[in-house]
Amino acid sequence: MYAFNYQRPKTVRQAAGLLAKAGGDGKLLAGGQTLLPTMKQRLASPAMLIDLNQVDGMGGIELKGRNLHIGAMTKHADVANSHIVKTAIPGLAALAEGIGDPAVRNRGTIGGSIANNDPAADYPAACLGLGATIVTNKRKIPADEFFTGMFDTALEDGEIITKVIFPVPQKAAYEKFPNPASRYAMVGVFVGKKGSDVRVAVTGAGANGVFRLPEFEAALKTRFNAKSLDGLSVPADGLNGDIHASPDYRAHLIGVMAKRAVNKALGK
Amino acid sequence: MSATGIGAPVRRTEDFRFITGKGQYTDDINRAGQAHAYFLRSPHAHADIVKIDTSKAKAMDGVIAILTGDDLAADKIGGLICGWMIHNKDGSPMRAGGHPALAQGKVRYVGDHVAVIIAETYQQAKDAAEAVDVTYKTLPAAADIDSALKKGAPVIHDVAPDNTVFNWHLGDKAATDAAFAKAKHVTKLDLINNRLVPNPMEPRAAVGDFDAGTGVFTLYTTSQNPHVARLVLSAFIGIAPEHKLRVIAPDVGGGFGSKIFIYAEETVCVWAAKKVGRPVKWTSDRTEAFLSDAHGRDHVTHAEMALDDKGRILGLRVNTKANLGAYLSTFSSSVPTYLYAPLLSGQYNIPAIYCEVDAVYTNTAPVDAYRGAGRPEATFVIERLVEVAARERGEDPALFRRKNFVTQFPHQTPVIMAYDVGNYSASLDKAMDMADVKNFGKRKKESERHGKLRGLGYSAYIEACGIAPSQAVGSLGAGVGLWESAEVRVNPVGTVEVLTGSHSHGQGHETTFAQLVSDRLGIPLDQVSIVHGDTDKVQFGMGTYGSRSGAVGMSAIAQAIDKVIAKGKKVAAYALEASEGDIDFKDGRFSVKGTDKSLAFGEVALQAYIAHKFSGQQLEPGLKETAFYDPTNFTFPAGVHICEVEIDPDTGVTRIDRWTAVDDFGVVINPMIVEGQVHGGIAQGVGQALLEGAHYNKDGQLVTASYMDYTMPRADDLPSFAVGMTSTPCPSNPLGIKGCGEAGAIAAPPAVINAITDALGHENISMPATPQRVWQAVQQSQRKLAAE
Numbered sequence A: 001m002y003a004f005n006y007q008r009p010k011t012v013r014q015a016a017g018l019l020a021k022a023g024g025d026g027k028l029l030a031g032g033q034t035l036l037p038t039m040k041q042r043l044a045s046p047a048m049l050i051d052l053n054q055v056d057g058m059g060g061i062e063l064k065g066r067n068l069h070i071g072a073m074t075k076h077a078d079v080a081n082s083h084i085v086k087t088a089i090p091g092l093a094a095l096a097e098g099i100g101d102p103a104v105r106n107r108g109t110i111g112g113s114i115a116n117n118d119p120a121a122d123y124p125a126a127c128l129g130l131g132a133t134i135v136t137n138k139r140k141i142p143a144d145e146f147f148t149g150m151f152d153t154a155l156e157d158g159e160i161i162t163k164v165i166f167p168v169p170q171k172a173a174y175e176k177f178p179n180p181a182s183r184y185a186m187v188g189v190f191v192g193k194k195g196s197d198v199r200v201a202v203t204g205a206g207a208n209g210v211f212r213l214p215e216f217e218a219a220l221k222t223r224f225n226a227k228s229l230d231g232l233s234v235p236a237d238g239l240n241g242d243i244h245a246s247p248d249y250r251a252h253l254i255g256v257m258a259k260r261a262v263n264k265a266l267g268k
Numbered sequence B: 001m002s003a004t005g006i007g008a009p010v011r012r013t014e015d016f017r018f019i020t021g022k023g024q025y026t027d028d029i030n031r032a033g034q035a036h037a038y039f040l041r042s043p044h045a046h047a048d049i050v051k052i053d054t055s056k057a058k059a060m061d062g063v064i065a066i067l068t069g070d071d072l073a074a075d076k077i078g079g080l081i082c083g084w085m086i087h088n089k090d091g092s093p094m095r096a097g098g099h100p101a102l103a104q105g106k107v108r109y110v111g112d113h114v115a116v117i118i119a120e121t122y123q124q125a126k127d128a129a130e131a132v133d134v135t136y137k138t139l140p141a142a143a144d145i146d147s148a149l150k151k152g153a154p155v156i157h158d159v160a161p162d163n164t165v166f167n168w169h170l171g172d173k174a175a176t177d178a179a180f181a182k183a184k185h186v187t188k189l190d191l192i193n194n195r196l197v198p199n200p201m202e203p204r205a206a207v208g209d210f211d212a213g214t215g216v217f218t219l220y221t222t223s224q225n226p227h228v229a230r231l232v233l234s235a236f237i238g239i240a241p242e243h244k245l246r247v248i249a250p251d252v253g254g255g256f257g258s259k260i261f262i263y264a265e266e267t268v269c270v271w272a273a274k275k276v277g278r279p280v281k282w283t284s285d286r287t288e289a290f291l292s293d294a295h296g297r298d299h300v301t302h303a304e305m306a307l308d309d310k311g312r313i314l315g316l317r318v319n320t321k322a323n324l325g326a327y328l329s330t331f332s333s334s335v336p337t338y339l340y341a342p343l344l345s346g347q348y349n350i351p352a353i354y355c356e357v358d359a360v361y362t363n364t365a366p367v368d369a370y371r372g373a374g375r376p377e378a379t380f381v382i383e384r385l386v387e388v389a390a391r392e393r394g395e396d397p398a399l400f401r402r403k404n405f406v407t408q409f410p411h412q413t414p415v416i417m418a419y420d421v422g423n424y425s426a427s428l429d430k431a432m433d434m435a436d437v438k439n440f441g442k443r444k445k446e447s448e449r450h451g452k453l454r455g456l457g458y459s460a461y462i463e464a465c466g467i468a469p470s471q472a473v474g475s476l477g478a479g480v481g482l483w484e485s486a487e488v489r490v491n492p493v494g495t496v497e498v499l500t501g502s503h504s505h506g507q508g509h510e511t512t513f514a515q516l517v518s519d520r521l522g523i524p525l526d527q528v529s530i531v532h533g534d535t536d537k538v539q540f541g542m543g544t545y546g547s548r549s550g551a552v553g554m555s556a557i558a559q560a561i562d563k564v565i566a567k568g569k570k571v572a573a574y575a576l577e578a579s580e581g582d583i584d585f586k587d588g589r590f591s592v593k594g595t596d597k598s599l600a601f602g603e604v605a606l607q608a609y610i611a612h613k614f615s616g617q618q619l620e621p622g623l624k625e626t627a628f629y630d631p632t633n634f635t636f637p638a639g640v641h642i643c644e645v646e647i648d649p650d651t652g653v654t655r656i657d658r659w660t661a662v663d664d665f666g667v668v669i670n671p672m673i674v675e676g677q678v679h680g681g682i683a684q685g686v687g688q689a690l691l692e693g694a695h696y697n698k699d700g701q702l703v704t705a706s707y708m709d710y711t712m713p714r715a716d717d718l719p720s721f722a723v724g725m726t727s728t729p730c731p732s733n734p735l736g737i738k739g740c741g742e743a744g745a746i747a748a749p750p751a752v753i754n755a756i757t758d759a760l761g762h763e764n765i766s767m768p769a770t771p772q773r774v775w776q777a778v779q780q781s782q783r784k785l786a787a788e
């Protein structure tokens, strides 16, 4: 780790001000589960860390009408254990429960996870699979426009995620095939059904991060049943390949995980 | 059996300090005025060093010194050594390339040591390392066995232009050829024994110190054998003569073999302490551990087994290529040779065996002993072969094994080892019973109903432990003797300190060794302390590895205790005014036969020290005895493990459903600790079979250099183990102990792979059997089924 300056603002406004002042050299610190290891390995060297942990109004879980609001600083463990989330979108609570280990879940935040957009992270699949809206200090960004590529998002300089709004679906579930070593998603599929809209979002597999599967969605719109996916496959082109899984194997797993997610969503 | 004696499941007394954070590990040691070292490592797998420019780095804040291979050479500090000489088939010695602690002109693997930066703080040293300007001329790399043996491969050491360290063999080639010539059936297998990274919980660390007043160096280090470290650092590397070098290995958090060896970093820290006039400390981070701890295994083997028409084994032919990495680590040459081929007979009667081993240099980290060291590799060969041979013959694998078991002891194998005792059928029977093998068919059907594949695999392993008679290992090329020493110091009030050359780094010696003392001297456990890990305190010792601390280390203690009792009888005779021949010692009391006159152990100790009842001419005062115990043979722990797996054919995920381990460790001092050793060993063996694998890419970059890519076994990868025991006491040491530390890691891999291949219906899977590989293998099974 290199030396850095450290600030702990109390409001989103102050945080944004500090971030602007730091120019390109400032970094927001949420749970630190990604940022601090990269700093320790000297792969990141921000001159200024702006700690969001004491900023007002960035936490909390609330059901407002048919929308679930989750503050950006909400920890994975709080989402996993929240009665509100477990009732409204049990698949989302289960997803949070499956992130990392207890230490990671008690530090890592939903905002940090989404801002980081690790191609193997779990939350991006939920955002895309549920059609979430990412709220920042400047605007509201639909999930479909937010995740723009590996470790890349629509966030602009100085933009801070304040919360994520999830429309409550009728049915939703996440099925994760963990990477055997890191236990991040090697393939994770989130399916969500709200009215006639069905979404199937895949994380862990795409070379450009999370993506949707229009063919699977169309099939499930006709009938929301795992059988509807029979015969459908995903081309291996454009999927990640590494020592743990070739693009072919990932393509195959997407099909298996999608079916399992549909069954899970149906309570089977 | 007393509550604390031999055979009692006493809780580990050392755990209090470990689990309350009161352990004293090397990194907990800080010396006044201490400076910090950071090692600049090669980013290239193979390169000439054209120039090292340290001028900018030297001027940076806090930098005390930057030292390179030139400084080592100027101080006449020798290179690291390999302590076991192997001879080629033609009798010529193996080709050992130089191994300087800091590179001299060339780097040979990613992580090789280029320079050490010593600064006031670790961060300053690290900052300065980034400013050291090294000009490399990169060379093509040979990152695996095949590329190193190809024609025109880059030459890693000039002494070995074909990158071959040695070509060695063991056994009778002609007899083996003859056995194959008359065979009715030959089973052939190609096997890869995957490369592993040891990953002890505590990374390596060193603090070097030099006392300019006395001229004594002290090295605090994470070592499994501090005396051997001192011997090598003195006699070969030339840091200082032994009486001017103290090596202390305090609490050590796991080793698995990787802390046997004498590495560059520890050597440099102790040398540099004098050079810079300050204590120098280094603690490895996890990435450095991945890059520079000696790795384990990495064999490519072709093996064949010859059978007669009744399915009796006639012969075994094995050809192995062993990757030893870029340099020969301390005991590397012994692992794929004398720790490997002599175990190829397994638990079986095999009249003829011939094994050839080519050891190969590659541009990867050095490879050396890792839990089991050679024996897991041998067991994988023989236990895969017998399983496949049985399947090819359509025989039940358990019956096939039983038919070929050695049943008469002692049994001389054709590959050096003379098995002293064993009852292999007893372990097989018990394991089959505990594993409920007879209902396996039902369970398999049930799995099939759920779309899953179920398989059952055996592993009837044998290992050679308690290494070893010094004369025997000397004749095989070892540079040292492999006895152990002990000193039993009785204090005037009767408390006892045992100084042992064995080193405990997770094994629980402080408990088990004390149990032996408590048992023999009849004193409570809390009146015994076990002292180890300091060359200034302990007379000498060969250290802990190869499951030798019980069989050899405790035997030395037992021998010293016998001497204490003998001396105690003399003292008691004077104190009780009886003749020595009339003194009995039992349950902690010396008594005069046929009378009620007796003295407690502590009272006799006091008499020995006050020396009021005898003169110095009659008897030396004091009660302290030393013993050096050299074993008469290896010990041969053996057993049967049965693994049952369930495979999800849709994903390739293998779940271990049941694990049964029945081991014959001879006499067991503490069954709870032994069970713990078995559990840990199985976890590591399952890690090798399903999860772990060090992977270098073509350029020699370690892809699996962190836990993001290197899969360590986790609790949820493992089932609850059913552990049972059988016992044939070992006749080769006074305690009947065989050793248990490596059994699980040796037994487990073939059990897992035999279970997976049983489920798959074909043999085509290699370790680690990751979900991806199993999924691919399932598809092969499906194609095979479709074709049938």
Ligand SMILES: Cc1cc2nc3c(=O)[nH]c(=O)nc-3n(C[C@H](O)[C@H](O)[C@H](O)COP(=O)(O)OP(=O)(O)OC[C@H]3O[C@@H](n4cnc5c(N)ncnc54)[C@H](O)[C@@H]3O)c2cc1C
Pocket: A027, A028, A029, A030, A031, A032, A033, A034, A035, A036, A052, A072, A073, A098, A099, A100, A101, A104, A107, A108, A109, A110, A111, A112, A113, A115, A116, A118, A120, A121, A122, A123, A155, A159, A160, A161, A162, A182, A183, A184, A185
């Ligand atoms: C051992 C381990 C295992 C893990 N396993 C998983 C897993 O299985 N699945 C998974 O999905 N993740 C996993 N993670 C990652 C974890 O979920 C992290 O929580 C997450 O990636 C980052 O969240 P954080 O709150 O720690 O963010 P930080 O590390 O603090 O920040 C990450 C990045 O986001 C930026 N940032 C943070 N908050 C905001 C904000 N409100 N607005 C804008 N930018 C912001 C930061 O500046 C930084 O660039 C694992 C991490 C570890 C260490």
